[in-house]
Amino acid sequence: MSKNPEFVKFDKVDKSYDGKVLVVKDLKLDIAEGEFITMLGPSGSGKTTCLMMLAGFETPTHGEILLDGNIISNIPPHKRGIGMVFQNYALFPHMTVYENLAFPLRVRKVEKDEIDKKVDKALSMVSLNGFETRMPAQLSGGQQQRVAVARALVFDPAVVLMDEPLGALDKNLRESMQYEIKHIHESIGVTVVYVTHDQSEALTMSNRIAVFNDGKVQQLSNPAELYEKPVNSFVAEFIGENNTFNGEVVDIDKDKCKVKLANSEILANPISVKSKGDKTTVSLRPERALINPTDKMDNMFTGKIEEVIYHGDHTRVRLNLLGSSEFILKVPNSTSNLELKVSQDINIGWNSTDARALDPK
Amino acid sequence: MSSETNKILTTDGIPLEVSLKKAEKKNKIKAFLLVAPLLLFLIITYVFPIGEMFSRSIDDKMITNMLPKTFKEMEKWDGKELPPEEVFAAFYYDFKILVEKQEHGKLGQRLNKEKNGFNSITKKLFRQVKRKKIDESISIKEQIMKVHKRWRTVEYWQAIKRTAPPYTLAKYLKGMDMYYGADGSVVQVEEDRRIHRILWLRTLEIAFFVTLFCFLMGYPIAHLLATLPMKYSNLLMICVLLPFWTSLLVRTASWMILLQQQGVVNDFFVMIGLVADDNRPEMMYNKVGTYVAMTQILLPFMVLPLYSVMKTISPSLMRAGKSLGGTPFVAFWKVYFPLTIPGIGAGCLLVFILAIGYYITPALVGGASGTLISNQIAFHMKQTLDWSFASAMGLMLLSGVLVIYWIYNKLVGVDNIKLG
Numbered sequence: 001m002s003k004n005p006e007f008v009k010f011d012k013v014d015k016s017y018d019g020k021v022l023v024v025k026d027l028k029l030d031i032a033e034g035e036f037i038t039m040l041g042p043s044g045s046g047k048t049t050c051l052m053m054l055a056g057f058e059t060p061t062h063g064e065i066l067l068d069g070n071i072i073s074n075i076p077p078h079k080r081g082i083g084m085v086f087q088n089y090a091l092f093p094h095m096t097v098y099e100n101l102a103f104p105l106r107v108r109k110v111e112k113d114e115i116d117k118k119v120d121k122a123l124s125m126v127s128l129n130g131f132e133t134r135m136p137a138q139l140s141g142g143q144q145q146r147v148a149v150a151r152a153l154v155f156d157p158a159v160v161l162m163d164e165p166l167g168a169l170d171k172n173l174r175e176s177m178q179y180e181i182k183h184i185h186e187s188i189g190v191t192v193v194y195v196t197h198d199q200s201e202a203l204t205m206s207n208r209i210a211v212f213n214d215g216k217v218q219q220l221s222n223p224a225e226l227y228e229k230p231v232n233s234f235v236a237e238f239i240g241e242n243n244t245f246n247g248e249v250v251d252i253d254k255d256k257c258k259v260k261l262a263n264s265e266i267l268a269n270p271i272s273v274k275s276k277g278d279k280t281t282v283s284l285r286p287e288r289a290l291i292n293p294t295d296k297m298d299n300m301f302t303g304k305i306e307e308v309i310y311h312g313d314h315t316r317v318r319l320n321l322l323g324s325s326e327f328i329l330k331v332p333n334s335t336s337n338l339e340l341k342v343s344q345d346i347n348i349g350w351n352s353t354d355a356r357a358l359d360p361k
Numbered sequence: 362m363s364s365e366t367n368k369i370l371t372t373d374g375i376p377l378e379v380s381l382k383k384a385e386k387k388n389k390i391k392a393f394l395l396v397a398p399l400l401l402f403l404i405i406t407y408v409f410p411i412g413e414m415f416s417r418s419i420d421d422k423m424i425t426n427m428l429p430k431t432f433k434e435m436e437k438w439d440g441k442e443l444p445p446e447e448v449f450a451a452f453y454y455d456f457k458i459l460v461e462k463q464e465h466g467k468l469g470q471r472l473n474k475e476k477n478g479f480n481s482i483t484k485k486l487f488r489q490v491k492r493k494k495i496d497e498s499i500s501i502k503e504q505i506m507k508v509h510k511r512w513r514t515v516e517y518w519q520a521i522k523r524t525a526p527p528y529t530l531a532k533y534l535k536g537m538d539m540y541y542g543a544d545g546s547v548v549q550v551e552e553d554r555r556i557h558r559i560l561w562l563r564t565l566e567i568a569f570f571v572t573l574f575c576f577l578m579g580y581p582i583a584h585l586l587a588t589l590p591m592k593y594s595n596l597l598m599i600c601v602l603l604p605f606w607t608s609l610l611v612r613t614a615s616w617m618i619l620l621q622q623q624g625v626v627n628d629f630f631v632m633i634g635l636v637a638d639d640n641r642p643e644m645m646y647n648k649v650g651t652y653v654a655m656t657q658i659l660l661p662f663m664v665l666p667l668y669s670v671m672k673t674i675s676p677s678l679m680r681a682g683k684s685l686g687g688t689p690f691v692a693f694w695k696v697y698f699p700l701t702i703p704g705i706g707a708g709c710l711l712v713f714i715l716a717i718g719y720y721i722t723p724a725l726v727g728g729a730s731g732t733l734i735s736n737q738i739a740f741h742m743k744q745t746l747d748w749s750f751a752s753a754m755g756l757m758l759l760s761g762v763l764v765i766y767w768i769y770n771k772l773v774g775v776d777n778i779k780l781g
Contacts, residue, residue, distance in 0.1 A: 078691075
């Protein structure tokens with residue numbers, strides 16, 4: 001069975017609330033059937049607005065949204081058949097867990113036996129069997145969250161939307177829920193559109209991530225590519241940690257360029273620079289720079305340790321390097337750990353392919 | 362024994378409980394002193410007057426104190442035939458003292474309330490006593506019986522005996538259009554004189570409909586208030602609260618201006634051709650006026666509890682209802698409405714209880730068919746000066762409210778009330 005690669009389609013969608021500012025600008029986004037896609041971005045970047053337009057609670061100011069080839073802009077929310085998990089769960093506080101789950105089935109006039117079966121199945125999916133008669137207020141935050149997920153799935157919707165569903169949970173619970181939701185998605189193959197501002201959540205769970213900023217999708221790709229190959233400074237900054245150098249391109253060929261900093265020059269991978277004289281911000285992941293590199297690396301410098309912070313599994317080292325005292329290094333914890341002391345000079349090296357010359361900040 | 366040894370001690374060896382009490386004592390005293398003025402105020406202005414009202418409503422001690430000897434002798438009398446000589450003698454001696462104190466008139470009035478005809482025969486007896494015509498050395502019974510034939514009638518002596526207890530429920534019976542018959546049983550007033558029962562029913566009816574109208578009008582307003590953006594909802598809130606800031610009398614008077622036959626509303630109806638100029642409907646001095654004015658005045662008491670409850674209902678619940686496939690109506694009816702029930706309960710209870718005891722508005726715009734039981738109470742307080750009857754009706758009203766509260770508690774649960 002071939003999956004529809006354009007199961008959900010945002011076609012040149014604009015959205016403005018006040019007629020002055022566009023919160024979503026010319027959005028083009030295709031979501032494949034069965035995909036787990038995450039909209040990631042800082043608050044106010046337009047990601048939740050996109051979700052609300054898809055759910056039907058907001059109307060696009062311009063452009064169309066298509067679901068399985070049909071324009072849905074004029075279909076009211078209750079006829080879209082899209083499940084939704086809300087930020088604060090939105091469980092009906094006056095109904096038991098069973099009644100909450102039965103609600104979408106009852107309004108669809110499903111037979112009583114069928115309802116029992118489906119509710120039972122949905123509850124076992126989130127391992128909450130036996131909680132049918134509890135009221136939402138009697139459940140913990142994590143359990144409420146699972147009920148909300150089960151309720152969004154119980155009527156077999158084609159698409160499930162999740163609006164920062166784990167935001168209210170504590171860190172450990174959040175992580176275990178991430179895996180749980182991911183496994184549910186894998187086992188039933190429903191299309192999930194997930195909104196979050198937590199980048200590690202997005203990286204853990206998604207097939208693809210759309211990074212939103214300023215009403216636009218900055219990059220749409222799988223988690224590995226997003227982390228390894230950010231296409232612009234915003235994405236590099238927003239996803240993971242990042243060392244940056246601001247400078248000007250002085251020499252460029254196909255896969256290498258020379259960037260002139262304040263008082264030195266480094267080699268970098270030209271991503272969004274085209275020609276000599278372009279301003280650029282070079283981005284380098286902290287774990288890609290090595291101390292006392294053994295291989296021949298094409299960027300080799302000496303820096304002075306400013307600060308050492310012990311993190312358990314790794315040690316963060318802040319260096320004064322190439323005129324900047326904000327250079328971060330991550331040293332994994334191993335038996336052959338080096339003696340790192342403040343104000344000690346160390347040799348640092350990295351490959352120019354890992355130093356991505358992006359648009360200037 | 363084991364509990365002794367298990368007692369937790371502080372480091373100084375004092376039992377923990379004692380130590381805790383000591384530590385908390387100061388705070389408890391402070392807290393009590395803070396509420397003490399209010400407590401005192403409540404006792405003086407609320408508990409004491411209600412107790413006073415109650416004792417006044419059942420008080421019948423006046424006559425008991427007037428005829429102490431008579432009632433003592435009457436205890437031995439079976440009440441079937443004319444009482445024996447001792448009763449007559451005791452009555453005579455009691456009466457003599459009253460004549461000396463010039464209180465015989467009061468006795469006549471009081472007994473006349475019990476049975477018609479007492480007034481004239483006590484006056485006759487008074488004249489005999491005043492002129493010292495009664496010879497205490499021979500049978501007093503014979504002499505009194507000669508004063509008037511009613512003194513020879515057993516029903517009159519039975520009536521006196523009925524007034525013996527120091528307490529009576531007669532005022533309460535009167536409030537329900539009933540009275541004690543000659544044989545002491547409860548009898549209904551003739552049908553054409555049953556005024557109080559009509560008033561009670563009308564009070565309940567008007568309170569019920571005013572509550573209903575307030576609910577029907579207040580619910581959408583409260584919803585709008587709870588969902589509008591702040592700058593509009595503040596303005597709307599001021600509109601809702603405006604009646605609170607206007608004197609009740611002024612508001613009622615403005616309704617009089619609006620609703621009278623030559624008033625603004627009637628003029629408007631005539632202008633748009635809804636009614637003929639010579640056939641203007643009466644919207645005041647009847648139930649319509651009472652309904653309109655009371656609904657307007659009590660509306661904020663419905664809106665505010667509803668608003669405070671609706672404010673707490675997350676808008677995402679309605680969205681969830683819709684996204685799960687419920688039509689807007691289903692989402693409202695199954696999700697939103699049940700969550701507002703505490704507010705509905707609080708609002709309805711508040712409006713109903715206030716409406717049931719409403720006084721000024723019905724008095725001004727109600728006319729004959731729009732007055733309530735409270736107007737009757739005021740009438741007895743100010744016109745007939747029958748305070749014990751007014752007290753009895755006031756207490757009946759109060760117990761009516763308590764009964765409603767109790768029913769409400771059974772149906773909805775008082776814990777579910779939310780006033781804000």
